[in-house]
Amino acid sequence: MLTILAAIAPNFLLILLGWLLRARHVLDGPFWLQTEKLTYFVLFPALLVTNLAEARLDGLPVAAILGAHGLGITLVLGLLVLPLRFLSPRLRADGPAFTSVLQGAVRPNTYVGFAIAAAIWGPHGVTVTALASSLVIPLVNLYCVTALIRWGSGGGKRGLGATVLAIAKNPLILACVIGAALNVSGIGLPPIVGPLLKILAQASLALGLLCVGAGLEFSALRGAHGPVAAVLGLKLAVMPLAVGALAWSFGLTGTTLAVTVTYAALPVAANAYILARQLGGDHALTAAIITASTMAAAVSLPVVTLLIGYLP
Template sequence: MAGALVSALAAVFGLIALGHLLRRHEVVPPLFWDGAERLTYYFALPALLVVRLAEAPLREMPLLPVVAILAGGVAIAGALLFLARPLLEPDGPGFTSALQGTFRPNTYVGLATAAALFGAEGVTLAAISLAVLVPLVNLLAVAALIRYGRRTGQRAPGFWGSLGRNPLVLACLVGVTLSLLPLNLPTPAAAFLDGLGQAALPLGLMAVGAGLYWGQIGRHPRLLIAASAIKLLLLPAGVGAVALAAGLDSTTGAVLVLFAGVPASASCYILARQLGGDAPLMASILTVQTIAAVATLPLVVGGFLAVSGGG
């Protein structure tokens, strides 16, 4: 399994590096990346989630422990940063960006690595993880930005409506409904969605690389280090320990550790810009975490598989 993990991560981060090089050397027009991100986020990734969740035997899976472990991990990660706040001495906007960097997972890195390691089962478990995490982390991030962002005390106009229109949330709801009810996707629809979904991960990973930003790294080193240490090391270690204690099988536990330990999502930057966070700091956290995850993901996922007997 160690060799498979290295190969999976090499493929994932190779695509991220390719996207960065293509953007840096303008091999394709800059506008391409905006279109690629929109195509992936609104169409290809939701198609992938619907198909995988619709085919998942959810009634036979340990859903309650999975939900509890993921939600508990997010809460503990945020609590750790709150406890460290007096030592970090951040301003409000900087604190919100560091907070997002402790618990929001990069969907593309998690899904692609789970698929490369565990095939269809890994994608299904990853989709279930997203069904839990996407609404939760968005809610917590917006609440923190409203409280501590530059526009403190503002309302988040249309937040619940926006969450209800989030394509990933809608895709998860559709997929879960199809799985739990005696309903099947028509074969042509399943084939169409499966074909569309296959474009999600390579395009998404290259878009992650295109978004890497080196401009102001080192501006708030304590916040950057704290957020990254919690997200890349402490959170996956804690999730792995609880997964072992709960008796989850090695594949399920490894996917939970993976989603706990992937770098933060690029959507953190968009939210920071929209609601008064520290957007340059957020960009630095995303870049550092993405690069550091090359070393930390093999450590946390490989360590869990070795301890659980899945390696």
């Protein structure tokens, strides 16, 4: 347990540092806005490309890893999240709030995932995380944008064609496609460009975690207890259980199983807030969900990681 805590704690201390730097006005809003853009559009895509392009997939159960995540997300969404739209009085009357719950239930913070995988499991953990993200990022964006078009207050005004184009131009999706293409083609990372991408990738996790902390909004938690509690249960407990059960049934074991389940147990990604603002979701509720899940994950992730260690 102490080993796991020692590996995970620095990542959450970086998140805390990001919050302190903004709360104490050491670095103010404009800095964080530009840093988030840099991380989202440049640094994190560089991390995805480099890891996917150089991932050694020989002997790796690719179909089982992708199947566990894809099927797990789809089942949780279809069997548990969508019924909330009709069973919860608040969510039945408030479509934008429902889209925030949906995003919170399925959207993982991959910055945290990569940092923890690297700290605990090293290169193999990073490879499995990159592989999982290559499916989860496009799939989750597809589900979330579709929900915002259907239930958001302004998503429908954007138009289906423009929304599909926005998904296709998403920098994280493009990075996954490019990295996978470089891997499958056997090209790998080209000279000059490859080392440049690696340098950029090294900066992505620290800056990404600092931005996660800077984006925490504790004031948003007031009055949002019901939806926030629902998301915490779905994202931090039900999702890892569903993905873990599927992964185990597909034959995953050891480190590969541990990384797969941990990726499913990550807190909610900060870009859920950006999407909520762009497409008419309840961005205040989304901020509360991101904040609460990040705080709760500081406790739940070590527990999940420890419990996985007892699996055969």
